Amino acid sequence: MEKQQNKSLIIACVFLFLFLASQIQCTSQTQFNAIRRINGPSFRTTVSRVNQQDLKKKDLIKKLPGQPSVKFRQYGGYVAVNESAGQFLYYYFVESIKTNDSSPLVIWFNGGPGCSSLGSAFQSHGPFRIHSDGKTLYHNPYSWNNEANMLYVEGPVQVGFSYTNTPFINSHGDSLTAEDNYMFLVKWLERFPEYKGREFYIAAQSYGGHYGPQLAQIILHRKAQTFINLRGMILGNPTFEKEIESKGNDEYLVGHAYITKELVAHKNQICGSTIDVDIFSECGKADRKIMILTRQLNLYNIYAHVCLNSTLTSMPKKYTTVTNFDPCSQHYMTAYLNRANVQKAMHANTTKLPYMWSQCNDDIRIDYNSTDKYVSMLPSLHKLMGKGIRILVHNGDLDAVVSVTSTMHVLKKLNLTVEKTWRPWFSGREVGGYTEEYKGNFTYATVRGAGHTVASDQPIRALTLFTSFIRNTPLPYM
Amino acid sequence: MEKQQNKSLIIACVFLFLFLASQIQCTSQTQFNAIRRINGPSFRTTVSRVNQQDLKKKDLIKKLPGQPSVKFRQYGGYVAVNESAGQFLYYYFVESIKTNDSSPLVIWFNGGPGCSSLGSAFQSHGPFRIHSDGKTLYHNPYSWNNEANMLYVEGPVQVGFSYTNTPFINSHGDSLTAEDNYMFLVKWLERFPEYKGREFYIAAQSYGGHYGPQLAQIILHRKAQTFINLRGMILGNPTFEKEIESKGNDEYLVGHAYITKELVAHKNQICGSTIDVDIFSECGKADRKIMILTRQLNLYNIYAHVCLNSTLTSMPKKYTTVTNFDPCSQHYMTAYLNRANVQKAMHANTTKLPYMWSQCNDDIRIDYNSTDKYVSMLPSLHKLMGKGIRILVHNGDLDAVVSVTSTMHVLKKLNLTVEKTWRPWFSGREVGGYTEEYKGNFTYATVRGAGHTVASDQPIRALTLFTSFIRNTPLPYM
Numbered sequence: 001m002e003k004q005q006n007k008s009l010i011i012a013c014v015f016l017f018l019f020l021a022s023q024i025q026c027t028s029q030t031q032f033n034a035i036r037r038i039n040g041p042s043f044r045t046t047v048s049r050v051n052q053q054d055l056k057k058k059d060l061i062k063k064l065p066g067q068p069s070v071k072f073r074q075y076g077g078y079v080a081v082n083e084s085a086g087q088f089l090y091y092y093f094v095e096s097i098k099t100n101d102s103s104p105l106v107i108w109f110n111g112g113p114g115c116s117s118l119g120s121a122f123q124s125h126g127p128f129r130i131h132s133d134g135k136t137l138y139h140n141p142y143s144w145n146n147e148a149n150m151l152y153v154e155g156p157v158q159v160g161f162s163y164t165n166t167p168f169i170n171s172h173g174d175s176l177t178a179e180d181n182y183m184f185l186v187k188w189l190e191r192f193p194e195y196k197g198r199e200f201y202i203a204a205q206s207y208g209g210h211y212g213p214q215l216a217q218i219i220l221h222r223k224a225q226t227f228i229n230l231r232g233m234i235l236g237n238p239t240f241e242k243e244i245e246s247k248g249n250d251e252y253l254v255g256h257a258y259i260t261k262e263l264v265a266h267k268n269q270i271c272g273s274t275i276d277v278d279i280f281s282e283c284g285k286a287d288r289k290i291m292i293l294t295r296q297l298n299l300y301n302i303y304a305h306v307c308l309n310s311t312l313t314s315m316p317k318k319y320t321t322v323t324n325f326d327p328c329s330q331h332y333m334t335a336y337l338n339r340a341n342v343q344k345a346m347h348a349n350t351t352k353l354p355y356m357w358s359q360c361n362d363d364i365r366i367d368y369n370s371t372d373k374y375v376s377m378l379p380s381l382h383k384l385m386g387k388g389i390r391i392l393v394h395n396g397d398l399d400a401v402v403s404v405t406s407t408m409h410v411l412k413k414l415n416l417t418v419e420k421t422w423r424p425w426f427s428g429r430e431v432g433g434y435t436e437e438y439k440g441n442f443t444y445a446t447v448r449g450a451g452h453t454v455a456s457d458q459p460i461r462a463l464t465l466f467t468s469f470i471r472n473t474p475l476p477y478m
Numbered sequence: 479m480e481k482q483q484n485k486s487l488i489i490a491c492v493f494l495f496l497f498l499a500s501q502i503q504c505t506s507q508t509q510f511n512a513i514r515r516i517n518g519p520s521f522r523t524t525v526s527r528v529n530q531q532d533l534k535k536k537d538l539i540k541k542l543p544g545q546p547s548v549k550f551r552q553y554g555g556y557v558a559v560n561e562s563a564g565q566f567l568y569y570y571f572v573e574s575i576k577t578n579d580s581s582p583l584v585i586w587f588n589g590g591p592g593c594s595s596l597g598s599a600f601q602s603h604g605p606f607r608i609h610s611d612g613k614t615l616y617h618n619p620y621s622w623n624n625e626a627n628m629l630y631v632e633g634p635v636q637v638g639f640s641y642t643n644t645p646f647i648n649s650h651g652d653s654l655t656a657e658d659n660y661m662f663l664v665k666w667l668e669r670f671p672e673y674k675g676r677e678f679y680i681a682a683q684s685y686g687g688h689y690g691p692q693l694a695q696i697i698l699h700r701k702a703q704t705f706i707n708l709r710g711m712i713l714g715n716p717t718f719e720k721e722i723e724s725k726g727n728d729e730y731l732v733g734h735a736y737i738t739k740e741l742v743a744h745k746n747q748i749c750g751s752t753i754d755v756d757i758f759s760e761c762g763k764a765d766r767k768i769m770i771l772t773r774q775l776n777l778y779n780i781y782a783h784v785c786l787n788s789t790l791t792s793m794p795k796k797y798t799t800v801t802n803f804d805p806c807s808q809h810y811m812t813a814y815l816n817r818a819n820v821q822k823a824m825h826a827n828t829t830k831l832p833y834m835w836s837q838c839n840d841d842i843r844i845d846y847n848s849t850d851k852y853v854s855m856l857p858s859l860h861k862l863m864g865k866g867i868r869i870l871v872h873n874g875d876l877d878a879v880v881s882v883t884s885t886m887h888v889l890k891k892l893n894l895t896v897e898k899t900w901r902p903w904f905s906g907r908e909v910g911g912y913t914e915e916y917k918g919n920f921t922y923a924t925v926r927g928a929g930h931t932v933a934s935d936q937p938i939r940a941l942t943l944f945t946s947f948i949r950n951t952p953l954p955y956m
Contacts, residue, residue, distance in 0.1 A: 255733025257875050257882040257912060257924045260900050296902060296909050296956075303781065303876075303927045308907055319797055397735050398781075404735040422738050424774060429786050431774050434735060446735045449781045478774075 052079075052191035058347070059093075059191070065341045066136030067128060072097050072145060074127075076346040079187045081157070081180040086165030089184045090154045090348055092121050093192070094145045104199035104231075104470055106148040107185065107215075109155065111206025111239070113172065113373075114364030116160030116357075117152040118337065120205070123329045125455035125462060126152070131316035132326065134335030140322045142459035147467045149195065151188070155181055155211075159361050160337075161348040173369030178214035182222070185215075189227055196227040201234060201470065206402060206452060209238025210372070213380040220387055232390030232441075234469050236454045237402040240377040240410050243273070248406025250290065255405065256302060259293050298327065299400040301451025307331065325456050330359055378414055385440040392443045392469045396450030396457060397433065404446055416442055425475035427464035435475050445475060530669035536825070537571075537669070543819045544614030545606060550575050550623060552605075554824040557665045559635070559658040564643030567662045568632045568826055570599050571670070572623045582677035582709070582948055584626040585663065585693075587633065589684025589717070591650065591851075592842030594638030594835075595630040596815065598683070601807045603933035603940060604628070609794035610804065612813030618800045620937035625945045627673065629666070633659055633689075637839050638815075639826040651847030656692035660700070663693070667705055674705040679712060679948065684880060684930060687716025688850070691858040698865055710868030710919075712947050714932045715880040718855040718888050721751070726884025728768065733883065734780060737771050776805065777878040779929025785809065803934050808837055856892055863918040870921045870947045874928030874935060875911065882924055894920055903953035905942035913953050923953060 059077035072095040078088040096103035108125075110117045122130055125144040128137040144150050154160035156177045189196050204212040212233050219230050239245060250267070253259045267290060271283035278284050298304050310331035320326065336342055337357045343349040349357070385391060393411075395404040416438035424431045425445065433446035447454045447461050455462035468475045537555035550573040556566040574581035588595045600608055603622040606615040622628050632638035634655045667674050682690040690711050697708050717723060728745070731737045745768060749761035756762050776782050788809035798804065814820055815835045821827040827835070863869060871889075873882040894916035902909045903923065911924035925932045925939050933940035946953045 252733070255730070255883065257873070257886070261886075263900070293900070293902060293912075296904075306908055395735070405733070408735070408739075422741070422771070424771060426774075430784055434771075 052187055053193060056191045061345055061347070064128070064137060064345055065339065066131070066336075068137065068139050070097075070127060070139070072127070075192075076348060078161075078347075078350070079184050079191070081183040081187075087157045087180070088163055089157060089180065090161035091184070091188065092118060092126075092152045092346065094121070094127055094143075094150045094152075096145050096147065096149045097143075098147075101194070102198070104148045104201055105151060105195045106144070106201045106203050106470075107151045107153060107181075109153060109181070109202075109204040109208040109211045109215075111204065111208045111211070112159070112360050112365050113156070113177070113207045113210075113368040114159055114362065115206075115360040116154045118154060118160055118357075119330075119333070119359045120453065120455070121150075121152040122333045122336070123456050124453050125459070125466070126150070129322060130329065130332040130336045131320065132313040132328070132332055133316050134312040134332045135339070136316055137336075138316075138320065138322075140459065142322060142455070142463040144455070144463065144466050146463060147470050148201070149198075153181065153184060155184070156364065158364060160357055160359075161343075161346075161353070163351065163353055165351075171367040171369050172364050174210055174214055174372040174375070177211060178218050181211065181215045182218045185219075185228065197229050199231050200229050201232050202230070203234045203236075203466075205236040205238065205454070207239055209235050209240050209377055209402075210375075212238070213377050213384060216384050216389060217380060220384075220389075230389065232392070232469070232472075233384065234392045234394070234466065236447075237395050237399050237407075237452050238377075238393060239402050240381070240407075241413070242374050244409045244413060245402060245406035248409045249400055249403045252400055252403035252405040253290070253294060256400075258297070258302065258400075259290050263290055263293075294400070297400075298451075300453065301396070301398045301457055302400050303398055304451060304457070322459050329456070334358060378410070381414065381442075385442055388441070390441040390469075390472065392445065392465075394433075394445040394447055394454065394465060396452060396454040397446045397448055398450060398457070399452040401452050407444075411444055414442075416440065420474075423477070425464075426478050427461040427476065429478075432458075432461040432464055432475070437474075443469075443475075530665055531671060534669045539823055539825070542606070542615060542823055543817065544609070544814075546615065546617050548575075548605060548617070550605070553670075554826060556639075556825075556828070557662050557669070559661040559665075560642075565635045565658070566641055567635060567658065568639035569662070569666065570596060570604075570630045570824065572599070572605055572621075572628045572630075574623050574625065574627045575621075576625075579672070580676070582626045582679055583629060583673045584622070584679045584681050584948075585629045585631060585659075587631060587659070587680075587682040587686040587689045587693075589682065589686045589689070590637070590838055590843050591634070591655070591685045591688075591846040592637055592840065593684075593838040594632045596632060596638055596835075597808075597811070597837045598931065598933070599628075599630040600811045600814070601934050602931050603937070603944070604630070607798075607800060608807065608810040608814045609798065610791040610806070610810055611794050612790040612810045613817070614794055615814075616794075616798065616800075618937065620800060620933070620941040622933070622941065622944050624941060625948050626679070627676075631659065631662060633662070634842065636842060638835055638837075639821075639824075639831070641829065641831055643829075649845040649847050650842050652688055652692055652850040652853070655689060656696050659689065659693045660696045663697075663706065675707050677709050678707050679710050680708070681712045681714075681944075683714040683716065683932070685717055687713050687718050687855055687880075688853075690716070691855050691862060694862050694867060695858060698862070698867075708867065710870070710947070710950075711862065712870045712872070712944065714925075715873050715877050715885075715930050716855075716871060717880050718859070718885075719891070720852050722887045722891060723880060723884035726887045727878055727881050730878055730881035730883040731768070731772060734878075736775070736780065736878075737768050741768055741771075772878070775878075776929075778931065779874070779876045779935055780878050781876055782929060782935070800937050807934070812836060856888070859892065859920075863920055866919070868919040868947075868950065870923065870943075872911075872923040872925055872932065872943060874930060874932040875924045875926055876928060876935070877930040879930050885922075889922055892920075894918065898952075901955070903942075904956050905939040905954065907956075910936075910939040910942055910953070915952075921947075921953075 059075040061074040061076050075093040081087050081089050108117050110119050127143040127145055129140050154162040156172050157164045202212045212235050219228050250264045254261050254264055267286040270286045298306050305327045307328040310328050395407050397404045419439050420437035422436045425435045426432055433448045435445040437443050447458055450458040537553040539552040539554050553571040559565050559567050586595050588597050605621040605623055607618050632640040634650050635642045680690045690713050697706050728742045732739050732742055745764035748764045776784050783805045785806040788806050873885050875882045897917050898915040900914045903913045911926045913923040915921050925936050928936040
């Protein structure tokens with residue numbers, strides 16, 4: 001009888017505790033409406049008093065709607081990066097399928113700036129892809145959680161499900177993003193303490209070429225290494241220095257016979273080193289001529305089909321495979337992530353945002369601090385190398401947005417010392433791309449037949465590359 | 479009763495006639511064994527005394543083994559290009575699906591030198607493709623016989639089913655090939671007189687960049703225009719001037735990040751303008767370094783999968799589509815064309831050749847007159863333009879064998895006057911490629927996402943291009 005009473009008491013306590021824990025998060029989420037914030041960038045490193053570990057259980061995703069059965073756990077939820085201003089980043093976390101407890105932790109950032117990491121989670125290297133019905137999921141056997149615990153973060157605030165509850169008039173910029181990402185990580189590790197001290201990697205693409213090195217630098221600067229065991233950084237089609245890359249992209253399009261050498265020579269003659277072009281100037285006109293020639297293409301993969309019919313199908317399209325990327329995937333994803341039952345299952349959009357989830361927030365892309373956009377990341381890369389951070393930079397070779405030609409210019413300017421010369425690497429008995437290794441733990445690799453979003457177009461090759469990076473083994477040869 | 483007798487008499491005469499006609503061809507084909515010929519190049523223009531028209535009926539292919547039903551007729555058989563030496567070219571002819579009688583006649587040549595036109599007939603723009611079982615065919619809805627009567631010729635002699643019955647020690651060369659092709663055409667038009675005077679086009683790819691202009695020049699020189707109504711020439715990834723093209727291919731591979739700029743600069747410094755490289759020289763070594771980097775690729779389409787398992791399947795592979803080219807297609811074709819029932823149906827290999835049918839005869843590729851290989855076709859192109867021959871040159875932009883970059887150099891050297899500037903063209907609501915038009919009825923076009931064999935990789939875009947050329951209409955815009 002006493003035992004029975006004790007049991008009841010324990011159950012009551014657990015319920016009370018869960019209730020209080022949920023109230024803490026609910027209060028902080030519902031007392032504001034999601035609006036632009038007015039306070040400018042500030043450095044905030046105070047870790048929340050909320051017991052993050054208790055929130056973890058709440059974040060467990062039982063099952064995503066339409067999802068096939070899997071053996072790993074998924075979590076989704078919010079982390080406050082500025083509690084007083086009510087600023088929250090949404091995350092989706094996928095445990096590694098490996099049963100041991102030592103799989104590394106990898107944080108993933110999409111670029112833009114302003115694009116959601118869920119784009120990569122549900123169209124690229126996450127465990128599921130979304131069917132053409134916008135309702136059901138199919139398994140991606142080449143998911144990066146084959147190798148690591150994958151943490152997808154939607155940032156900066158106002159991207160995807162992430163939001164702010166206070167008016168916000170200052171534009172987004174690199175320092176604020178980096179601080180928010182750092183704060184996110186610190187708090188998330190409080191929520192998931194088993195990953196403290198675990199091998200940690202930063203992974204990103206595109207404008208993530210800024211986010212990655214900047215987060216890495218904060219981590220090293222704050223000497224947070226006791227619990228953030230940063231080992232390396234893998235960056236795909238990253239933007240490091242826009243000026244040099246812009247010229248590289250023109251060259252790339254000439255080399256692929258989409259525009260003519262003469263048009264580019266004409267533009268270069270008129271524009272000189274101008275970057276931000278006034279569209280009505282002579283330089284703007286020359287630039288526009290090039291733009292017009294390529295506007296009907298998907299510049300993120302110049303040989304891909306474009307999406308000609310984005311209508312959802314009543315049933316999933318037949319014969320859909322992960323290795324044959326559907327150019328309309330983004331539409332299926334947008335439909336899926338805006339479904340009430342999906343948001344509920346993912347613990348997303350709990351505050352009823354006054355806008356739909358979308359892959360990219362174009363306002364952020366436009367408003368993002370333009371000085372930051374043109375800052376070179378090359379000194380930062382050198383610093384990180386100096387601190388023993390292992391770096392793998394790679395390019396899908398069909399991308400005209402951050403093209404392989406652009407990155408070649410960047411590599412030249414980085415002025416690295418070749419350790420192992422240019423050679424092909426292999427995946428599935430085929431050439432996966434080419435690679436060169438440099439002194440200071442810096443590897444460059446191309447991914448053959450992939451566009452900007454490498455794992456969307458070449459999931460097998462991307463997983464080979466990722467695995468090799470995580471395991472710190474040379475890319476396979478034959 | 480009298481009527482009955484007359485009828486019997488007529489039937490008997492027809493049979494006698496058919497018997498005699500068949501004897502004429504059979505005798506000429508079986509009295510020799512297929513061996514290399516000893517007589518050198520000679521100009522032979524005497525048209526055979528054999529009644530070609532009678533042979534036509536014999537050449538009718540009732541049905542190819544494993545073929546789906548179609549409404550057009552197909553023919554296959556031999557035409558003697560040098561009767562005294564017993565030299566025969568095999569042809570496969572596919573009537574246009576158009577029911578009117580005015581569809582043009584198009585003769586098609588594969589390149590090599592030494593590669594069979596049947597390669598294009600059964601893997602590219604012919605009416606059928608071959609299943610992975612090597613036994614059955616499926617329909618190609620984008621076949622070029624949607625628009626024209628397609629005449630595929632296996633040349634020069636000793637390519638594919640074409641053969642010679644006399645020993646042959648002189649190497650093959652352009653003049654002999656052109657003469658044989660001309661003789662073939664003259665005799666074939668005797669066999670199919672309904673095509674005399676019909677709009678006639680020469681179509682070719684690769685080394686066909688030599689065959690095409692040379693045949694065209696003979697036709698014009700012999701003033702055969704009364705019965706050969708040559709209007710134009712369509713050439714895909716054609717080789718016109720090997721020296722300039724070789725450098726272009728290196729540039730192409732650099733631009734696509736398969737080899738490095740530094741390696742090519744090193745090679746150019748050592749090799750200068752050397753073309754035929756001694757592999758043991760310093761230049762040879764520099765060249766070999768580049769070769770090694772790309773030897774595991776399919777250079778005919780640098781992003782295509784390579785064939786990793788060429789084994790025939792017991793049943794056709796599921797979900798095979800024309801728009802998804804199978805990299806093992808060549809193996810299915812070789813199996814199919816070496817089947818006894820297929821050869822019988824096609825009236826091929828009637829003399830029991832002591833070798834198998836193969837896509838390319840590498841001996842010819844190697845032995846072909848090396849001076850001819852390096853002769854520039856540019857003067858010939860200018861001459862043909864001067865005589866009002868309409869020319870469309872196009873490049874699949876994924877080919878590294880005769881790359882788009884190489885052809886750009888050729889175009890520059892051709893020094894044409896731009897009439898309509900560089901712009902995209904469209905096929906199926908997507909960018910099919912880019913095009914520029916020049917004075918003198920010369921059009922250049924790229925085909926986006928296609929390799930060396932344009933219609934294999936991009937059958938829809940290739941048909942759009944071909945149709946536009948045949949109809950003499952501008953390439954579609956949107």
